[in-house]
Amino acid sequence: xxxxxELWTRPALLDQVLRSRRDxxxxxxxRVAALAQPRRVLQLEQVLHALPGVASIALCIAARxxxxxxxxxxxxxxxxxxxxxxxxxxxxxxxxxxxxAAPGIALNASLKxxxxxxxxxxxxxxxxxxxxxxxxxxxxxxxAHLFRWLGLVSAIPVVGYAxxxxxxxxxxxxxxxxxxxxxxxxxxxACIFAxxxxxxxxxxxxxxxxxxxxxxxxxLLGRHLELRAQARHRADGDxxxxxxxxxxxxxxxxxxxxxxxxxxxVPGERVxxxxxxxxxxxxxxxxxxxxxxxxxxxxxxxxxxxxxxDRIAAGSVAVDGPLDLRVERTLATSSVAALERMTAAAQxxxxxxxxxxxxxxxxxxxxxxALAVATCAFWLWRDPARAxxxxxxxxxxxxxxxFGLAAPAVLTRSLALLSRRGVLVTRAAAVxxxxxxxxxxxxxxGTLTEPALQPDRVETFRGVARxxxxxxxxxxxxxxxxxxxxxxARVPADGVPLAHGVEIVAGGGVRGVVDGRPMRLGHAGFxxxxxxxxxxxxxxxxxxxxxxxxxxxxxxxxxxCIKALQAVxxxxxxxxxxxxxxxxxxxxxxxxxxxxxxxxxxxxxxHVRAGQAVGQVVxxxxxxxxxxxxxxxxxxxxxxxxxxxxxxxHADLLxxxxxxxxxxxxxxxxxxxQVLAQNRRWSLAWNLGAVPFAAAGLVxxxxxxxxxxxxxxxxxxxxxxxxxxxxPHAPPMALHERTT
Amino acid sequence: xxxLLILVPITLxxxxxxxxxxxxxxxxxxxxxxxxxxxxxxxxxxxxxxxxDDAPR
Numbered sequence: 074x075x076x077x078x079e080l081w082t083r084p085a086l087l088d089q090v091l092r093s094r095r096d097x098x099x100x101x102x103x104r105v106a107a108l109a110q111p112r113r114v115l116q117l118e119q120v121l122h123a124l125p126g127v128a129s130i131a132l133c134i135a136a137r138x139x140x141x142x143x144x145x146x147x148x149x150x151x152x153x154x155x156x157x158x159x160x161x162x163x164x165x166x167x168x169x170x171x172x173x174a175a176p177g178i179a180l181n182a183s184l185k186x187x188x189x190x191x192x193x194x195x196x197x198x199x200x201x202x203x204x205x206x207x208x209x210x211x212x213x214x215x216x217a218h219l220f221r222w223l224g225l226v227s228a229i230p231v232v233g234y235a236x237x238x239x240x241x242x243x244x245x246x247x248x249x250x251x252x253x254x255x256x257x258x259x260x261x262x263a264c265i266f267a268x269x270x271x272x273x274x275x276x277x278x279x280x281x282x283x284x285x286x287x288x289x290x291x292x293l294l295g296r297h298l299e300l301r302a303q304a305r306h307r308a309d310g311d312x313x314x315x316x317x318x319x320x321x322x323x324x325x326x327x328x329x330x331x332x333x334x335x336x337x338x339v340p341g342e343r344v345x346x347x348x349x350x351x352x353x354x355x356x357x358x359x360x361x362x363x364x365x366x367x368x369x370x371x372x373x374x375x376x377x378x379x380x381x382x383d384r385i386a387a388g389s390v391a392v393d394g395p396l397d398l399r400v401e402r403t404l405a406t407s408s409v410a411a412l413e414r415m416t417a418a419a420q421x422x423x424x425x426x427x428x429x430x431x432x433x434x435x436x437x438x439x440x441x442x443a444l445a446v447a448t449c450a451f452w453l454w455r456d457p458a459r460a461x462x463x464x465x466x467x468x469x470x471x472x473x474x475x476f477g478l479a480a481p482a483v484l485t486r487s488l489a490l491l492s493r494r495g496v497l498v499t500r501a502a503a504v505x506x507x508x509x510x511x512x513x514x515x516x517x518x519g520t521l522t523e524p525a526l527q528p529d530r531v532e533t534f535r536g537v538a539r540x541x542x543x544x545x546x547x548x549x550x551x552x553x554x555x556x557x558x559x560x561x562a563r564v565p566a567d568g569v570p571l572a573h574g575v576e577i578v579a580g581g582g583v584r585g586v587v588d589g590r591p592m593r594l595g596h597a598g599f600x601x602x603x604x605x606x607x608x609x610x611x612x613x614x615x616x617x618x619x620x621x622x623x624x625x626x627x628x629x630x631x632x633x634c635i636k637a638l639q640a641v642x643x644x645x646x647x648x649x650x651x652x653x654x655x656x657x658x659x660x661x662x663x664x665x666x667x668x669x670x671x672x673x674x675x676x677x678x679x680h681v682r683a684g685q686a687v688g689q690v691v692x693x694x695x696x697x698x699x700x701x702x703x704x705x706x707x708x709x710x711x712x713x714x715x716x717x718x719x720x721x722x723h724a725d726l727l728x729x730x731x732x733x734x735x736x737x738x739x740x741x742x743x744x745x746x747q748v749l750a751q752n753r754r755w756s757l758a759w760n761l762g763a764v765p766f767a768a769a770g771l772v773x774x775x776x777x778x779x780x781x782x783x784x785x786x787x788x789x790x791x792x793x794x795x796x797x798x799x800x801p802h803a804p805p806m807a808l809h810e811r812t813t
Numbered sequence: 814x815x816x817l818l819i820l821v822p823i824t825l826x827x828x829x830x831x832x833x834x835x836x837x838x839x840x841x842x843x844x845x846x847x848x849x850x851x852x853x854x855x856x857x858x859x860x861x862x863x864x865x866d867d868a869p870r
Contacts, residue, residue, distance in 0.1 A: 181839050181844065184839055185836055188836075192831055199824070223825075226825065
């Protein structure tokens with residue numbers, strides 16, 4: 074985007090990108106596409122550190138983002154951006170609410186709690202070991218007393234600080250009247266700690282500071298691993314966030330242009346959209362005619378021509394020349410914003426259901442509490458002196474340590490396996506739903522189909538040989554990660570020369586010097602010829618060299634994916650915004666019986682809701698444009714394709730290695746759920762089986778600690794039994810753009 | 814017994830120092846970016862190129 078650096082002095086724009094910090098500095102998140110090249114990382118780091126007023130830099134290569142904390146008094150944002158540009162790394166500030174600081178903060182907090190729990194649990198265990206050895210080789214009472222107090226001191230940071238999230242979640246669960254696994258965890262921690270403190274104070278009875286600290290540590294470890302896996306996958310998905318343009322070019326009555334913030338536009342004004350840029354608002358076309366690529370929002374697979382007076386949606390990219398719009402609706406009220414609101418609403422609605430742990434955990438709480446009360450009542454009747462110790466022993470033994478670890482262990486293992494197979498999971502709970510999916514809705518354009526070059530129909534001009542033209546086209550095309558360019562780059566060709574001085578023009582094509590000649594590859598307008606939807610053109614300074622016809626081709630892995638899903642009883646349907654003829658052809662080629670063409674976003678959403686209304690678990694596979702709302706409402710959503718599609722979609726499953734990952738993920742999810750059920754049964758069996766002995770007063774603290782570790786270890790080892798089904802030619806992770 | 818009275822507080826102090834250091838590291842973004850540092854030593858510092866060949870698409 075050709076945003077002039079000087080513009081970033083306007084308060085309206087700065088408000089959108091700068092986040093003030095408590096220490097008086099400001100923070101900005103920059104998207105730097107050049108981070109794909111490792112060489113640039115070093116340059117950028119050096120350049121930024123050399124600037125005055127820069128406090129810290131964090132680079133996230135996976136997300137192509139740089140987070141810079143700096144002093145706005147000493148270093149204006151414009152200077153920061155100019156410095157980046159001088160280093161060859163064009164940086165684009167991101168809106169701060171969209172830049173997602175929350176996962177990082179949550180991860181850091183979780184890391185701190187984990188460290189505290191780990192360090193002090195080891196201390197508590199060390200002190201407890203002295204007491205356990207004292208059973209063999211009696212200690213003098215003063216020493217024993219000292220070590221009981223030391224145990225208490227070491228457990229305070231664990232129980233008082235590290236375990237805080239459990240109390241918070243438990244309270245939240247109680248308030249929402251949906252107690253989850255955190256309720257028994259928090260209850261057990263509080264009860265056992267209170268009882269141990271009481272026993273330490275009165276100097277007799279058992280203490281459980283080591284068990285309780287280890288319990289907290291193991292649970293935190295499970296949660297931290299889960300959180301980290303999710304954050305990492307999300308970063309990969311963020312790799313190419315291209316928000317709507319923050320800037321717009323306003324045209325004054327005298328024809329001059331002024332660059333303003335998109336939020337400042339008011340209806341009735343005229344804006345100019347340069348070729349390759351996206352429209353910053355909904356508007357009516359004010360120039361004679363224009364062609365826009367609205368594939369992001371409409372599902373139409375080709376650029377569409379419009380005449381004066383037609384409506385154009387925000388986010389549509391101007392191809393084949395610039396256009397003028399009369400603003401009709403501003404960004405906040407635009408159709409894109411409405412689509413995003415619909416998406417957000419659907420996401421919230423889904424958040425209310427889905428956690429299967431809750432009912433199982435609730436049953437578990439009541440059982441444990443009932444057992445503890447029964448034990449207490451029994452000993453009060455039989456021998457009141459032993460009532461307290463026996464009740465605490467029941468709580469320790471019934472501590473749902475392994476139970477709480479069962480789901481994180483299985484999910485962490487599954488996520489790691491899936492990521493190795495080219496499936497990234499952004500929402501761990503999706504794995505549960507995926508195992509139960511029985512209906513799948515597929516989008517067509519960009520999901521089941523991809524653009525493909527037809528090499529035998531390539532026409533050349535001015536006496537250029539077809540092979541030569543193809544070599545030049547491939548040389549330019551492989552510099553871009555756009556799907557169409559990739560389609561050309563896949564054409565087998567020998568002796569492809571290296572392109573120099575390559576420039577990628579959004580919505581246009583690729584420009585560069587090949588074999589010493591400056592050339593362009595792209596849309597007809599970009600290459601300097603007449604309108605032509607169905608082909609890309611290669612041209613040099615003198616005019617067109619070759620016409621490369623494109624066709625829509627069913628992805629190589631689509632058929633196998635659909636067949637595999639149908640084989641395990643998933644009903645597949647095709648729901649597309651495209652024209653009926655094209656949808657019918659694709660559906661027939663893939664053996665999909667149910668297809669719907671010309672579906673607006675709301676229609677797609679209705680299909681999902683209809684399936685859910687009859688009790689189906691619905692999977693939606695799409696690229697996140699016009700099906701964003703359907704993706705958000707689905708029980709599981711998936712997106713195949715390149716980094717751009719992945720970022721737009723915010724889907725649960727990202728499939729950078731293609732659709733082949735989908736049946737694989739489904740099989741793995743089923744296996745994971747089997748193992749999870751096993752884990753649950755095992756941990757419950759251990760907890761409930763050991764309770765009678767604890768109730769009878771037969772379980773000393775050291776045995777309870779060993780039992781707790783052993784059952785947790787069993788759960789983790791059992792989770793390792795999850796393996797992915799045979800990997801079909803383990804696809805390489807194609808997410809990161811090639812570096813040349 | 815006297816040795817314990819010295820050694821035991823030392824372990825607690827050491828644990829406290831370890832936690833303090835770790836918190837410092839987390840607060841100073843030492844764990845924010847685990848990808849870049851491992852690449853940096855492998856790169857030779859190339860002079861900034863002037864061609865604009867990496868405009869965002």
